[in-house]
Amino acid sequence: MASTDINIDAHEGHGHDHHDDHHHEHETNFVTHYIFSQDHKMISKQFLITGIIWAIIGVGFSVLFRLQLGWPDESFPIFEYLLGKWGAGGKLDAEFYYALVTMHGTIMVFFVLTAGLSGTFSNLLIPLQCGARDMASPFMNMLSYWFFFAAGVVMFISLFVQTGPASGGWTAYPPLSALQSTSSGSGLGMTLWLTSMSLFIVSSLLGGLNYVATVLNMRTKGMTMMRMPLTIWAFFFTAVLGVLSFPVLLSACILLIFDRHFGTAFYLSDIFINGEPLRNAAGQLVEGGSPILYQHLFWFLGHPEVYIVILPAMGMVSHILATNAKKPIFGYHAMVYSIMAITILGFLVWAHHMFVSGMNPFVGSVFTLFTLLIAVPSAVKVFNWITTIWRGNINFTPAMMFSIGFVSLFISGGLTGIVLGNPALDIGYHDTYYVIAHFHIVMAMAAGYGLFAGVYHWFPKMFDGRMMNNNLGYIHFWITFIGSYCIFWPMHYLGEAGVPRRYFSFAEFNFANGFEDLNVFISVASIVVFFAQFLFVINFFYSILNGKRMRSLNPWGSNSLEWTTGAKGIHGNWEGAIPEVHRWPYDFGKDGYEHIPQTVADKDLKEIKTSERLPSR
Amino acid sequence: MMSLLGIAAIALVIVILFQISKAGEMLNELGNTKKAGDTNNRVQANLFLWTLIFGLLAIVWSAFHYSPMFLPEPSSEHGVGIQRMYFWTLVSIVPIFFITQILLFGFAYRYKRDETRLSHYFPENNKLELIWSAIPAVVMVLLVTGGLRQWLKITGPIPEDQQEEVITIEATAQQFKWDIRYAGPDRELGKKAVREMSDDNPWGQDWADAANKDDFVPTEIYLPVNKPVMVKINSLDVLHSFYLPHFKVKMDAVPGIPTQFWFTPTKTSAEMQNILDDPGFVYELACAELCGKAHFNMRKEVYIVTEDEFNAWMKEQKSLYSQFAAPQKNADVDTEQEKDEKVNVDKTVSAL
Numbered sequence: 011m012a013s014t015d016i017n018i019d020a021h022e023g024h025g026h027d028h029h030d031d032h033h034h035e036h037e038t039n040f041v042t043h044y045i046f047s048q049d050h051k052m053i054s055k056q057f058l059i060t061g062i063i064w065a066i067i068g069v070g071f072s073v074l075f076r077l078q079l080g081w082p083d084e085s086f087p088i089f090e091y092l093l094g095k096w097g098a099g100g101k102l103d104a105e106f107y108y109a110l111v112t113m114h115g116t117i118m119v120f121f122v123l124t125a126g127l128s129g130t131f132s133n134l135l136i137p138l139q140c141g142a143r144d145m146a147s148p149f150m151n152m153l154s155y156w157f158f159f160a161a162g163v164v165m166f167i168s169l170f171v172q173t174g175p176a177s178g179g180w181t182a183y184p185p186l187s188a189l190q191s192t193s194s195g196s197g198l199g200m201t202l203w204l205t206s207m208s209l210f211i212v213s214s215l216l217g218g219l220n221y222v223a224t225v226l227n228m229r230t231k232g233m234t235m236m237r238m239p240l241t242i243w244a245f246f247f248t249a250v251l252g253v254l255s256f257p258v259l260l261s262a263c264i265l266l267i268f269d270r271h272f273g274t275a276f277y278l279s280d281i282f283i284n285g286e287p288l289r290n291a292a293g294q295l296v297e298g299g300s301p302i303l304y305q306h307l308f309w310f311l312g313h314p315e316v317y318i319v320i321l322p323a324m325g326m327v328s329h330i331l332a333t334n335a336k337k338p339i340f341g342y343h344a345m346v347y348s349i350m351a352i353t354i355l356g357f358l359v360w361a362h363h364m365f366v367s368g369m370n371p372f373v374g375s376v377f378t379l380f381t382l383l384i385a386v387p388s389a390v391k392v393f394n395w396i397t398t399i400w401r402g403n404i405n406f407t408p409a410m411m412f413s414i415g416f417v418s419l420f421i422s423g424g425l426t427g428i429v430l431g432n433p434a435l436d437i438g439y440h441d442t443y444y445v446i447a448h449f450h451i452v453m454a455m456a457a458g459y460g461l462f463a464g465v466y467h468w469f470p471k472m473f474d475g476r477m478m479n480n481n482l483g484y485i486h487f488w489i490t491f492i493g494s495y496c497i498f499w500p501m502h503y504l505g506e507a508g509v510p511r512r513y514f515s516f517a518e519f520n521f522a523n524g525f526e527d528l529n530v531f532i533s534v535a536s537i538v539v540f541f542a543q544f545l546f547v548i549n550f551f552y553s554i555l556n557g558k559r560m561r562s563l564n565p566w567g568s569n570s571l572e573w574t575t576g577a578k579g580i581h582g583n584w585e586g587a588i589p590e591v592h593r594w595p596y597d598f599g600k601d602g603y604e605h606i607p608q609t610v611a612d613k614d615l616k617e618i619k620t621s622e623r624l625p626s627r
Numbered sequence: 628m629m630s631l632l633g634i635a636a637i638a639l640v641i642v643i644l645f646q647i648s649k650a651g652e653m654l655n656e657l658g659n660t661k662k663a664g665d666t667n668n669r670v671q672a673n674l675f676l677w678t679l680i681f682g683l684l685a686i687v688w689s690a691f692h693y694s695p696m697f698l699p700e701p702s703s704e705h706g707v708g709i710q711r712m713y714f715w716t717l718v719s720i721v722p723i724f725f726i727t728q729i730l731l732f733g734f735a736y737r738y739k740r741d742e743t744r745l746s747h748y749f750p751e752n753n754k755l756e757l758i759w760s761a762i763p764a765v766v767m768v769l770l771v772t773g774g775l776r777q778w779l780k781i782t783g784p785i786p787e788d789q790q791e792e793v794i795t796i797e798a799t800a801q802q803f804k805w806d807i808r809y810a811g812p813d814r815e816l817g818k819k820a821v822r823e824m825s826d827d828n829p830w831g832q833d834w835a836d837a838a839n840k841d842d843f844v845p846t847e848i849y850l851p852v853n854k855p856v857m858v859k860i861n862s863l864d865v866l867h868s869f870y871l872p873h874f875k876v877k878m879d880a881v882p883g884i885p886t887q888f889w890f891t892p893t894k895t896s897a898e899m900q901n902i903l904d905d906p907g908f909v910y911e912l913a914c915a916e917l918c919g920k921a922h923f924n925m926r927k928e929v930y931i932v933t934e935d936e937f938n939a940w941m942k943e944q945k946s947l948y949s950q951f952a953a954p955q956k957n958a959d960v961d962t963e964q965e966k967d968e969k970v971n972v973d974k975t976v977s978a979l
Contacts, residue, residue, distance in 0.1 A: 104920045104921065104923075105920040108917065108919075108920060108922075177920075178917065179917045183865075183866055183916075183917070184865075185864060185865045185866070185882060186865040186866065186917065186918060186919060189864070189865070192802060192864055192865050192918075192919055193919045193920065194920075278882070278883070279882060279883025279884070280820075280821040280863075280882050280883040281821070281863065281864055281882050281883070282801070282821050282824050282831075282863040282864065283863070283864050286824075287821050287822055287824060295821075295822055297883070298883075299883065300883065300884060301866060301881050301882065301883070301884070302881060302884060335738070335746060336745070336746045337746035337747065337748070337749070338748065338749070338750040339750075340749065340750065340751070340752075341750075341751055341752070341755075341756050342750065342751070343751070344756045344760075366868065366877050366878050366879055367879045367881070368860075368878065368879045368881045368884055368886035371778065371779070371782035371783075374778065374782075375775050375778060375779065378771055378774060378775060378778070379771055379775075382767040382770060382771045382774075383764075383767065385763055385767055386760055386763050386764050386767060389759065389760075389763040390756065390759060390760055390763075392727060393727075393755075393759045394756075395731075396727065396730050396731050396734065397749070397755070399731075399734045399735060399738060400730075400734050400738070400747075400749075401738060401746060401747035401749065402734070402738045402746045402747075403738065403740050403741060403744060403745060403746040404668070404672075404735060404738050404739050404740055405664070405668060405740045406667065406668050406671035406672065406735075406739070406740075411671065414675070414731065414732075414735050417731055418728060418731055418732070421723075421724065421727045421728060421731070422724065422728075425720040425723060425724050426720075428716060428719070428720055428767075428770065429713070429716050429720070432712065432716065432770060432771075432774035432778075433774060433775075433778040434708070434709050434712055434774050434775075434777035434778045434781060435709060435712060435713055435716065435774065437709065437781070437875055437876070437877050438698075438706075438709060438713075438872075438875045438877070440877055440915065441868065441870075441877075441915040441916060442915075479645075479648050479649060479652055480648075480652065480667075481647070481648035481649075481651045481652055482644065482645060482648040482649075484667075484671065485644055485648065488674065488678075491678070492678065492682075495682065499686065499689070500689065500693075503689070503690075503693040503696070503697070506693075506694075506697040506698065507696055507697050507698055508698045508872030508873075510870065510913060510914075510915045510923075512917045512922060512923075513922070513923035514920075514922070514923045515923055515924075516923075518923060518924045518926050519911050519913055519926060520907070520908070520909065520911060521698065521872050521873070521911055521913075522913075524696060525696070528693070541637050541641070544641050545641060545644060545645070548641065548645055549645070549648075552645075558652065596750065598746060598748070599745040599746035599747065599748045600748045601748075602745065603745075604745060
């Protein structure tokens with residue numbers, strides 16, 4: 011019986027002595043262990059490290075365009091050094107400014123916050139927290155990573171082509187993205203962007219199907235759905251969202267490829283360009299397509315995509331808040347149903363990105379209803395998080411700090427969503443800095459915090475029981491937390507002044523001009539926050555090799571299954587039998603016990619050696 | 628050199644922080660871990676409290692400090708309605724913002740770890756869940772109702788009693804400029820088609836359509852105050868967006884799919900100059916949908932004038948028909964006109 015084997019007292023180390031009792035049946039060499047690995051833990055590390063590299067590139071791009079926005083009249087030698095002809099004389103080229111903006115969005119949304127977040131933690135935690143030896147299909151899982159890697163390679167190559175990478179925004183709206191003569195980034199750069207996205211979608215589908223199959227079929231004995239940690243619920247619904255919506259983006263990309271290269275007109279009509287009406291290769295006038303069709307297809311993924319990004323973060327934050335506040339997550343059922351509600355409603359709100367796109371205004375009204383409705387489950391989650399830490403016993407680990415930061419950001423950014431989801435108000439704020447402030451705070455920053463929280467919390471599970479340096483984690487948190495508010499809060503004020511987003515320079519318009527001080531402030535804050543991330547990166551890589559080893563097998567006093575494995579991650583996760591589960595993962599502070607692991611049955615509770623029972627606060 | 632020094636300095640700071648943190652961790656190892664944990668929890672809890680206090684103060688101060696630079700009271704009828712809607716939305720979200728942030732950081736401060744106690748076991752309370760699902764639901768229903776009433780009014784047809792005095796204009800976007808075609812005295816825009824466009828017919832107008840005879844394309848936008856304006860919006864190449872920030876007007880220009888937006892300007896340019904005490908004030912038309920490298924530079928000035936001024940200005944305008952299609956026209960005058968237009972276009976491009 012495995013459960014008797016598990017030591018509840020966090021301060022007594024778990025036996026290190028029987029590591030070598032069970033030999034791994036898998037013969038591995040360097041290639042199968044580190045490169046074409048089928049072990050979910052290795053794949054998760056591959057996703058994470060690839061994600062970190064992309065994050066440095068993606069955030070680095072934002073620092074470059076913030077230099078331009080903060081000091082439009084200065085010249086920066088770094089532009090010429092890094093970008094060559096696009097930064098000749100230290101002046102950023104407008105065309106490349108848009109390329110930087112586009113690449114920043116694409117990289118951060120897809121490569122960092124989808125693959126880096128969901129890819130990393132779904133892979134790491136689904137088998138470990140459900141009690142499975144590996145994913146349903148380890149081979150598909152490996153393919154999922156390598157398709158992602160291939161997508162990354164193609165995108166990386168696109169940064170170096172002569173005409174520049176795609177520059178039509180991360181949404182790549184046609185006709186700008188379809189007609190090569192309208193922008194230099196719409197040439198080879200756009201072709202590579204579409205290729206990369208198609209590969210990425212394949213990766214995401216392979217991963218998502220695997221996650222769903224594993225959660226549904228491979229849970230250990232006793233792990234009913236309603237005993238799953240909220241992380242698993244979140245990963246499960248994230249995968250469902252991805253599997254149902256990414257194919258639509260693929261179709262949008264394929265139709266766009268057809269319009270670009272094969273003379274179709276899915277998205278094109280009545281275009282007059284280069285002094286003549288646009289004709290296809292057969293000399294016929296290009297007519298009958300609809301650019302708005304692309305927007306529908308794009309946002310059918312694009313909106314669920316923001317939930318794909320935020321749900322895993324929500325799940326991890328729920329778990330980390332409860333674990334470190336040593337208090338059950340408040341309203342577990344409500345949390346599960348709200349994730350479910352967000353998933354379903356998440357499919358029905360896409361057109362709120364298109365209120366002023368020219369689609370029928372009546373369609374807009376229907377989407378308004380669902381958009382503001384989605385605020386209800388979101389509000390429930392926020393209130394439940396706050397109630398979770400109320401009368402808790404909070405241990406401020408870096409993961410806990412980032413989780414509290416996440417809730418703060420989610421509130422701040424979520425509330426402005428109520429403004430933007432209202433079509434009448436959206437007329438004014440659409441495509442202004444108000445929107446940038448909104449989605450960076452609620453989605454980008456918040457999901458990033460989920461990523462940090464997850465890495466600090468589960469680092470020992472990834473790297474054989476080593477831990478990251480806490481003090482560095484605290485410094486990293488405070489600079490990032492205050493810094494991210496400094497970057498994005500002032501953008502609300504730019505939005506109130508009507509300043510449009512995606513402007514290379516604000517000097518051309520009287521109404522957009524005059525915020526030089528705020529733009530400098532935002533740029534300085536973003537530079538500081540960018541460099542502060544190296545504290546994390548150094549901490550991360552240093553700790554992989556030299557991090558302090560955890561003193562017990564369960565350093566945070568968690569209840570979930572991943573802490574019942576040995577310190578060293580082995581293929582198959584548990585040396586002996588997979589433990590059986592007897593309770594939900596949030597029994598904190600119950601009946602005088604600080605925490606009761608899921609593997610402990612009620613009848614075994616008495617046997618647990620605990621110090622005298624503590625009073626509740 | 629400077630940038631090298633800068634990078635070196637940043638690297639140095641990071642290394643120092645790293646070493647201090649490592650030393651701190653080692654000291655913890657040597658000393659009493661439990662005590663170190665307590666101190667740490669106290670420090671972090673206090674930092675949360677100070678961040679809350681200074682953060683909220685900074686937010687309130689900066690909001691008041693920058694509010695004079697926000698867009699002024701909208702200069703259109705529907706804009707005022709939107710602004711009222713925004714006020715009520717703020718009334719519902721700003722208190723929630725302050726309450727939830729104070730609770731979040733307050734609890735973090737108040738309930739820091741205490742080794743002698745356990746947390747309060749409080750896993751579920753359906754009544755609470757019901758309350759905080761129902762209240763947001765009711766507020767959302769109110770906001771949806773209010774928002775949709777405005778939205779349907781704004782996107783609905785121009786009221787019957789104002790149909791007679793509508794000024795119809797057509798905004799055509801292309802990289803990177805706006806052109807405005809006026810319907811002229813007959814208040815009706817003539818038919819046009821992209822397939823008809825050529826040097827001799829720059830807008831592709833159908834000359835057989837009598838409504839085209841008086842349409843004209845001026846270099847500036849003049850509009851009379853207090854008259855409904857119907858803007859028909861279209862694009863010749865990529866997506867653009869017709870954006871008049873001061874009037875709360877925004878609608879995408881989509882090639883192949885004509886869109887529209889109607890609004891009623893309520894303040895003339897001169898009135899605005901008085902209100903804002905800024906003699907240089909002009910209304911501006913901008914592009915709000917990424918359209919290529921000069922997206923940030925698709926500017927056109929808009930003049931809201933009295934009805935008399937508008938009528939006088941209208942009389943000066945020459946119809947496209949008289950320039951391009953009318954029989955026995957003077958060829959020289961024509962080419963002059965065309966040259967002028969070309970020069971204008973070149974100016975926009977070279978301004979990049």
